[in-house]
Amino acid sequence: MIGELASALGWPTERQADGTLINPATGDDMTVLDRQRSLGLTVLSVVLPESRLVEGAAARGTTTVIGKVADLKNLAAGEKSLLSRLPNLGSPKANWAQNSGVLRQEMRLGQPIRDATVDSAGQLINNTGFLRAERNLLQCYGWCYNPSSTMWTPPVGP
Amino acid sequence: MLRLVLQPVIYHVDSAGGAMSERFPDMAKRAFSFLEGAGFRLTQIDASQLRYESVQAVVDIVWDARSGELEAFVGQPSSTRRPQDTYSLTDVFGMEGVPDRKMPPQVADENRLQPFVDQLAGDLRAHAQPALVGDRMFFRRLETFRHANAEAFTRRMKLQQVRSAVEQAWRNREFKKVIGLYTSVEGDLSEAEKGKLEYARRHQVD
Numbered sequence: 001m002i003g004e005l006a007s008a009l010g011w012p013t014e015r016q017a018d019g020t021l022i023n024p025a026t027g028d029d030m031t032v033l034d035r036q037r038s039l040g041l042t043v044l045s046v047v048l049p050e051s052r053l054v055e056g057a058a059a060r061g062t063t064t065v066i067g068k069v070a071d072l073k074n075l076a077a078g079e080k081s082l083l084s085r086l087p088n089l090g091s092p093k094a095n096w097a098q099n100s101g102v103l104r105q106e107m108r109l110g111q112p113i114r115d116a117t118v119d120s121a122g123q124l125i126n127n128t129g130f131l132r133a134e135r136n137l138l139q140c141y142g143w144c145y146n147p148s149s150t151m152w153t154p155p156v157g158p
Numbered sequence: 159m160l161r162l163v164l165q166p167v168i169y170h171v172d173s174a175g176g177a178m179s180e181r182f183p184d185m186a187k188r189a190f191s192f193l194e195g196a197g198f199r200l201t202q203i204d205a206s207q208l209r210y211e212s213v214q215a216v217v218d219i220v221w222d223a224r225s226g227e228l229e230a231f232v233g234q235p236s237s238t239r240r241p242q243d244t245y246s247l248t249d250v251f252g253m254e255g256v257p258d259r260k261m262p263p264q265v266a267d268e269n270r271l272q273p274f275v276d277q278l279a280g281d282l283r284a285h286a287q288p289a290l291v292g293d294r295m296f297f298r299r300l301e302t303f304r305h306a307n308a309e310a311f312t313r314r315m316k317l318q319q320v321r322s323a324v325e326q327a328w329r330n331r332e333f334k335k336v337i338g339l340y341t342s343v344e345g346d347l348s349e350a351e352k353g354k355l356e357y358a359r360r361h362q363v364d
Contacts, residue, residue: 069206069222071242088224092266095224119242119301123308126246128261129227139315147312 064106066134066152067116068126079114082106096130103134107141112151122147182221183208185272189279190219196290211235214292218244219278226266228274230282232289234297245300247278250286253303317346324354333358 063079065072072081085102089095106113115135117126124145127135138145142155186208187200193210194200198217202209210217218231233244251259259281263274288296320339327335336358340347347355 070218070220086224090266092224092226092264099224117242119305119308121305121308123305123312125242125304125308127308127311128229128246128248129222129264130225139318142319144319145312145315 063114064111065114065116066103066131068129068131071116075116096133099130099134100137103137107138107143107154110154112149112153113138113143115145115150115152118147118150122150180272182206182223182268182271182275185275186219186221186279189275190217190282192279192283193217193290198290212290212292215290216244217282217290219275221271223266223268226264227262228265228271228278229262230278230286232282232286234292234294245289245297245304247281247286249300249304249307250289251281252307253300254285256285313343313346317343321351324351328354328358333362337362 065075065079065081067081069083072083075081082099082102086095086099089098115124117124117131119125124135124147135145138152143152144155145152183203183205187203190208190210193212197212197214198210199212200208201211206221206223208219213235216233216235218233219229220231221228230247231244232247232250236243246262248259248262250256263277265271265274282290289300320343324336324339327333327339337355340351340355340358344355
């Protein structure tokens with residue numbers, strides 16, 4: 001049941017020897033098994049945080065876009081920014097921790113990420129603030145930027 | 159008999175200039191009011207951005223509350239109005255060689271923002287006059303400067319990636335791979351790297 005649901009949502013799953021389902025890309029536990037022994041019932045509940053639902057959407061073909069806030073205002077159909085998942089936590093340190101975490105989630109999906117803050121030739125501009133840090137993060141994890149497509153692509157395996 | 163009566167006291171605390179409770183849009187509106195005397199009108203205002211437009215130019219003042227980054231952008235009026243058609247004041251500083259202005263200020267606390275907004279307005283006035291009057295040559299120079307900078311950044315990024323891949327290939331004595339990687343960035347190699355490329359060419363095994 002969980003496997004079917006995860007599959008419908010576009011999540012990759014892998015069943016472990018102990019019966020739990022994990023996401024092989026993230027190692028996250030996909031199920032919470034709550035045995036209601038007193039009632040003699042076994043209730044299987046699925047953890048559905050919002051980020052996972054967005055991940056599911058991404059896996060089904062939504063392109064993630066990074067860039068300065070002004071450049072993320074008019075995205076094409078099938079594109080999404082990370083902004084809706086980045087509420088202001090009150091300090092740049094906490095905001096960056098949140099921002100980098102959400103970006104890492106997207107990176108784990110292994111889908112190309114578009115950079116919207118580019119000049120007419122596709123070169124990366126306005127390399128300051130959190131955008132600079134996001135680009136550094138992508139680069140540190142071996143992602144490559146292509147000015148022709150304005151896409152960051154994940155590293156290919158050996 | 160002495161009776162002590164405690165009366166409630168209301169203290170009115172004013173900060174210097176009354177800026178403590180002022181929000182970014184109000185501060186920016188006041189600091190950039192000189193634009194309205196120079197033919198600009200305020201066409202957009204919200205919690206994080208103000209836009210001024212004239213017949214010759216547009217000015218955006220942007221504050222990102224999450225990172226605290228504060229920046230002004232100048233551009234020519236255009237029908238497409240893509241944000242990338244505007245140039246940051248940081249780009250203007252870079253082109254004009256203004257020292258110590260390589261990055262915009264980052265001020266996350268709105269209560270401390272006022273002096274930085276004032277400074278930004280002063281900087282725009284002092285360093286971007288040609289942009290404010292729509293000097294096309296100034297914008298062309300800005301475009302050339304920004305493009306050259308962006309290209310150099312992309313090249314540096316690629317070079318870094320090549321260097322880390324070569325390190326691995328060199329350790330494994332995969333000289334064919336080293337040659338392929340280094341050749342893609344040959345123009346940017348250091349003398350030592352050129353020597354390594356030469357060595358790999360002499361020792362590659364097909």
